[in-house]
Amino acid sequence: MDSYGRIAALKIETAQDRAHALIEEVRRVENKVYASPGSSCVLTFVSDAADRIAALLEGQKAITSAGLLTPSQIETRLHRITNLIPLLHQLLGFVEGSDVHRSPAQLIPTLRRYTQSILPGSEIVVSSKSELNYSIQDIARPLADLFKGTPLEASCALLPDLLFMMSIPGVESGKVLIHGVLSHELGHAIYNKKEVAKELLPKIDFKEDLVKGLVKTMFENQAKQGNPTPEVRLRKQVTQEITTRVNSWIKELCSDAIGIRLFGPALFFAAAHLLVSFRPIDKCSDTHPPSRLRVKLMIRMLKQLYPVEKWRGELQSFIKAWDEVSGDPVSTANAYDQVALETINEAALDLISDASASATSLAQCYSSDQFSRDTRDLAPLLLHDIPPGETGPYGHGAAVTLASVINAGWHVYLCDFEAFRKRLHSNDSATRFTTAAKLHELVLKALEISGIRVSWEEARGDSKRGKN
């Protein structure tokens, strides 16, 4: 065996060792108690896939010894396969923090049911992470797509159709009102599943003159330089920068729009509280639009879908301030951002809003009437320290939905915070933080009660159908 052959054999062997270590790790953590069955699905997948990766690597020995590929081609091929191992590590990382001790267990059953009602056949894993970030990603479809037609295809059968890995900041896991932003993330899932881009993107009117003007200016500026970027590379750069921005910004905005339809004002309130705290309003990237544009879209939609002018004064002034701010022009850092901004104009925002309506059914959407009922019926219960998890006459109560509880919570937070504070014990009302913590506790308790109520109804239904 020549030297390169030995190195290839060593790469295969060490990768197989690492695959085995993954199987061992799964054995170590699989007996923890997880808040959702999704965690166990991921662990079973990792173990099975690691075993198959080891076999796949074994199969590469024939290719490496066939003399068809050069040493560097063999190396690239082997590294591609060994990169599946850190991918499995990422999956284990998703599961970490999803056990009952670390994740917000009261929220999960309700969130799980809600997600399954929006996207049937889906499963969720909620993990508390050390990062200050919210995210939700489906891992089942990307994995099925990656492994289709390979020996690892069988491992994907161990996963549900859609498996959402949600992560929330561990230190804020109890701040349930902020978790309203998860509806934006569900928007991403719906955007992908309903293939919204296919219908929406061709309707966006690209300003051809704008793009060509930018290219012309860039070419002219480059020509003046002593060592200009070669023309095909400049073309590549402009094409990539613009297409990535416009595609990604539209996806983000449409996810906001879907989130507004699912959760109503609660998404806007949660987003506004996060945006105002942590991000300059005009900051954007190639993947994310400036917050000012996102706020503009959300407020436009709220004004269209809700009688904002009839809301309580506190809510009206909150919306008004953001409306004024979002009406001012975005100050952009570069020409690519400017092209994206001018492309995503008022007409494009209308198209995005319409696309979000097509992607969601009426039954899935939170409504203006519901918001009125929730602020009228549920918010006063919170004010009296009663978690509104179910409503209706004794013995005939019905579970309150996730969106209703969170909207009622926001209403109290924004309109009646001082009244809520005054009714609390002095220990709980000492500071704004302790008062807010008490409100979050009540909202979480309401979600827990709602979850129990639905479980009870499901169990009763199963019993009536003769199931055990």
Added chain:
Amino acid sequence: MHSEHRFSDLTESLKSGFLLDDIVLALARAGKGETLDNSDRLLLEKAVSLLQSAEAGYHWLDKPELTSETNSSATFFARAVNAMPSVYANEAFLEKVSELKAIAEELSSGRSVPAPDKIHQLQTFFYNTSQSELERTEGLLSGEGGADILKWTVMDE
């Protein structure tokens, strides 16, 4: 630090890399004069599609419109430019892609076998592309680039 890319970016990059590796292997077989089977020919048909996608990505600026394919063609255009380090001019790029496409089409159709140096040229192009994709995969695994998850809060942008 939790990486800031979407999981699907990583799986797409790996998927694209596996395809490119298999195209390189099929071309290696062709280069050694082996008879190509149906699966090899299917791979070469995909090679033709990728080159067409690079051409579409190149032409996007001439008529900027959005479709669900725009991103992938812009991406493969970028990969193709990176895989041709000595090509600087627009015309030269288009000429080269067209030439590579003709070689791939000839091989996939099975009508005739191109000269070994032509096959080698095509194999080098796809190998360069596969290496570039490997770099992207490794970047995504280490948490660089492709940021796509919700950034209500941005840690390190």
